[in-house]
Amino acid sequence: MRILTYISSFIFLLLVLTSCSGKQYQTLFEQKTANTDTTSRKTTGDLSAYRIKPQDLLQIRNLQNISYVVDAPQTGNGTSVGGGGAIQTYQVDEDGSVALPVIGHVAVAGLTRSQAAKLVEDLYRKNLLKDPIIELKITNLKVTMLGEITGQGNFPLIKDKTTLVEMIGQAGGLTKNANETNIKIIRGDQSNPQITVINLRDVSSINDPRAILQSGDIIYIAQNKRSIRNENLQNITSIAQPVLLLINTALLIISFSHR
Missing domain, CATH: 3.10.560.10 (Outer membrane lipoprotein wza domain like)
Known part of the structure; x- marks a missing residue:
């Protein structure tokens, strides 16, 4: 019976340990320690340096006209979404150009977002609009x-x-x-x-x-380490529990048979 008590106590303790999850504290931005990485220490690029590529989706609108790039948007690569105040997107073709209302195909591949916006703005100013303010975003x-x-x-x-x-x-x-x-x-x-x-x-x-x-x-x-430790313990317990249950049952049978 003493052995049975020890086994039962062990099983109970194991179940208690696996069911407990300590409180996790997210102590962000406190320690002033150096960051570690496997890259060089040089400054990385950012979105402003991204070069437009074929298949990119461009959202283009004239801030002087909140509805569309031009007053009467035309069909083509441009896709109109919704009604008034809609946002249009245009896909860059494989040849690096994008088809825009009125001004036609404009070569934008290889340009940054700001360079492409200035190019489109200049073309609309030259061919159609007075003092356009073109906003261009890459949405994909x-x-x-x-x-x-x-x-x-x-x-x-x-x-x-x-x-x-x-x-x-x-x-x-x-x-x-x-x-x-x-x-x-x-x-x-x-x-x-x-x-x-x-x-x-x-x-x-x-x-x-x-x-x-x-x-x-x-x-x-x-x-974090605590989460990994708890997960590993749960994995061990899921394997050990059936074995311990069988041992416990066998000990109970043996104990009753010797009475």
């Missing part, structure tokens, strides 16, 4: 958020110099299991990916130029 650029983040998935990258902290906010913030000292930004092609590790406990990470996001970035938030 995105980053991917994975790991211990409230909202995983793809998020559009519209604003120049969008930071890691801003994107985490858009995704709903970190989960309680996140390791805020180990946030990886993965960029580059598959054959030569570059990984930057950002420590959000470091207040300097707010202004870290390496944390300015680029289109195609994958952001991965790892689990």
